[in-house]
Amino acid sequence: MAAISREEVAHLARLSRIEMTDAELDHLASEMGLILDSVSKVQAVADQDIPPTSHAIAMQNVMRADVVVPSLTTEETLSGAPAREEDRFKVPQILGEE
Amino acid sequence: MSAELASGNVTAVELANAHFDRIAAVDGDVHAFLHIDREGALAQAASVDASRKAGEKVNPLAGVPLALKDVLTQKGVPTTCGSKMLEGWRPPYDSTVVTNLKKAGVVILGKTNMDEFAMGSSTENSAYGVTRNPWDLSRIPGGSGGGSSAALAGFEAPLAIGTDTGGSIRQPAAVTGTVGVKPTYGSVSRYGLVAFSSSLDQAGPCARTVLDTAMLHEVIAGYDPKDSTSINAPVGKMVEAAKKLDVKGMKIGVVKELAGDGYQAGVTTRFNEALEALLSAGAEIVEVSAPSFEYALAAYYLIAPSEASSNLARFDSMRYGIRIGDDGSRSAEEVMNMTREVGFGKEVKRRIILGTYALSSGYYDAYYGSAQKVRTLIKRDYEAAFAKVDVLVSPTCPTTAFKIGEKSDDPVAMYLNDVCTIPVNLAGIGGMSLPCGLAPEDGLPVGFQIMSPAMKDELMYQVGGTLEAALQSSWGKPLYASAPTLAVK
Numbered sequence: 054m055a056a057i058s059r060e061e062v063a064h065l066a067r068l069s070r071i072e073m074t075d076a077e078l079d080h081l082a083s084e085m086g087l088i089l090d091s092v093s094k095v096q097a098v099a100d101q102d103i104p105p106t107s108h109a110i111a112m113q114n115v116m117r118a119d120v121v122v123p124s125l126t127t128e129e130t131l132s133g134a135p136a137r138e139e140d141r142f143k144v145p146q147i148l149g150e151e
Numbered sequence: 152m153s154a155e156l157a158s159g160n161v162t163a164v165e166l167a168n169a170h171f172d173r174i175a176a177v178d179g180d181v182h183a184f185l186h187i188d189r190e191g192a193l194a195q196a197a198s199v200d201a202s203r204k205a206g207e208k209v210n211p212l213a214g215v216p217l218a219l220k221d222v223l224t225q226k227g228v229p230t231t232c233g234s235k236m237l238e239g240w241r242p243p244y245d246s247t248v249v250t251n252l253k254k255a256g257v258v259i260l261g262k263t264n265m266d267e268f269a270m271g272s273s274t275e276n277s278a279y280g281v282t283r284n285p286w287d288l289s290r291i292p293g294g295s296g297g298g299s300s301a302a303l304a305g306f307e308a309p310l311a312i313g314t315d316t317g318g319s320i321r322q323p324a325a326v327t328g329t330v331g332v333k334p335t336y337g338s339v340s341r342y343g344l345v346a347f348s349s350s351l352d353q354a355g356p357c358a359r360t361v362l363d364t365a366m367l368h369e370v371i372a373g374y375d376p377k378d379s380t381s382i383n384a385p386v387g388k389m390v391e392a393a394k395k396l397d398v399k400g401m402k403i404g405v406v407k408e409l410a411g412d413g414y415q416a417g418v419t420t421r422f423n424e425a426l427e428a429l430l431s432a433g434a435e436i437v438e439v440s441a442p443s444f445e446y447a448l449a450a451y452y453l454i455a456p457s458e459a460s461s462n463l464a465r466f467d468s469m470r471y472g473i474r475i476g477d478d479g480s481r482s483a484e485e486v487m488n489m490t491r492e493v494g495f496g497k498e499v500k501r502r503i504i505l506g507t508y509a510l511s512s513g514y515y516d517a518y519y520g521s522a523q524k525v526r527t528l529i530k531r532d533y534e535a536a537f538a539k540v541d542v543l544v545s546p547t548c549p550t551t552a553f554k555i556g557e558k559s560d561d562p563v564a565m566y567l568n569d570v571c572t573i574p575v576n577l578a579g580i581g582g583m584s585l586p587c588g589l590a591p592e593d594g595l596p597v598g599f600q601i602m603s604p605a606m607k608d609e610l611m612y613q614v615g616g617t618l619e620a621a622l623q624s625s626w627g628k629p630l631y632a633s634a635p636t637l638a639v640k
Contacts, residue, residue, distance in 0.1 A: 135473070
């Protein structure tokens with residue numbers, strides 16, 4: 054069985070910015086093992102010289118003219134803000150103690 | 152209903168109120184809706200009634216009520232995506248699908264329940280409780296769009312919008328005996344569709360008949376410059392195709408790898424009967440093989456979570472959504488970590504971790520990179536098949552509706568529900584599910600899937616419309632006429 058350790062899951066949780074409980078980490082480590090077992094069959098084609106597909110309907114360089122068009126108002130943009138101060142999103146401190 | 156509205160026999164306001172009454176009577180049991188927008192719906196209905204009275208030309212669907220999956224933004228109306236993360240959030244803008252619905256005068260009754268962020272096959276992953284299948288309230292209505300399919304099957308709305316990333320429109324349609332279509336990728340705008348897996352997501356029409364679905368398809372589809380994956384081509388003639396009722400000379404391919412090995416017996420029985428009906432209608436049935444489909448489920452459960460891990464990074468508690476733990480002593484990162492732990496459910500966290508793993512250095516080539524190669528093989532298998540046949544068919548899913556709680560502890564068993572629907576999303580082609588009967592062993596609806604080449608969605612409607620008519624004439628009535636009458640409170 055594909056083994057993924059609890060430490061690896063904890064590392065992934067940190068990368069994903071999710072503070073998981075110890076119980077969650079244990080549970081996920083075993084579930085990941087099962088899921089990885091079943092998805093790893095894609096490796097059967099890994100060595101083959103096949104171009105990868107990222108988008109089924111291929112498109113290139115979809116652009117629009119560089120013209121200013123109406124967008125959301127400040128009020129609309131801030132309407133969902135968990136906290137605001139005047140016309141700005143208020144957020145917790147970004148830089149920690151040095 | 153369109154005809155009744157056009158002839159003035161009923162007003163849009165009366166129609167909306169009748170549906171609100173129905174919702175009040177049954178939704179306590181079904182729980183299809185997360186939010187009812189009485190005010191907005193009645194205002195839209197009144198506006199349509201006024202336009203008709205003034206003799207203005209209106210869309211055939213103007214005034215017809217609709218249930219909207221809660222993953223599409225509607226300005227000022229709560230949109231949760233079935234998640235605690237967006238509890239109370241009112242979007243400041245309309246999705247293009249909603250803009251198109253409003254332009255046509257369709258009356259949006261409310262937002263329907265779904266698996267959180269569209270991840271699931273049973274609607275059991277909603278943070279707001281399960282939705283129950285009107286055919287048997289102890290069973291799932293399918294997922295992720297179980298609210299929309301249940302609303303249709305329970306007669307709470309005649310039209311609904313769903314979204315489909317791996318089968319989330321088609322599988323719910325199959326288990327509730329309704330019709331659902333995933334249009335060609337890029338044919339319906341994703342602007343305002345909260346992203347799960349950007350290269351697979353697609354919004355689509357749902358209804359109780361193929362013709363209704365076709366009418367709704369024409370309203371929501373079309374080029375949108377606000378979506379950079381939107382196809383710049385005219386919308387096909389879906390309604391015309393749905394009315395053709397003729398498949399003479401068409402070649403219909405049965406996919407060997409999806410032909411029912413190990414599926415529930417009743418599903419295979421009804422599927423084969425539907426094939427007989429198409430044969431009698433003059434079509435030719437051909438067997439085709441798509442060997443790469445064996446890897447489709449695995450590829451999907453690498454590609455979709457990978458894209459999801461990136462898309463869901465935006466839920467960081469800074470600009471919208473809930474915020475947990477901001478007591479002044481914690482850093483932004485800590486608040487983010489706590490919020491995402493509380494705001495996301497089990498399945499979402501599972502997929503974010505899986506996606507992060509598949510994309511991380513050292514594993515990228517083996518997992519995500521290989522999955523992308525499988526995707527190319529699947530596209531090629533479809534291209535080869537469509538060179539020989541007009542459409543491909545399969546059962547929509549291996550079983551009828553399972554019991555609530557039956558598979559919720561086994562993620563791999565849950566994922567197997569999507570084995571027939573997933574290849575369609577990976578290739579970006581069109582897919583439809585329509586009812587083909589009730590399974591003899593449990594009396595529950597069975598879905599028949601039709602797959603059409605990219606940009607040829609009309610072919611699904613042509614075959615679907617013909618099959619629906621043939622089956623109904625053999626049953627003597629539409630399938631939904633056999634649905635259990637929900638006890639009215």
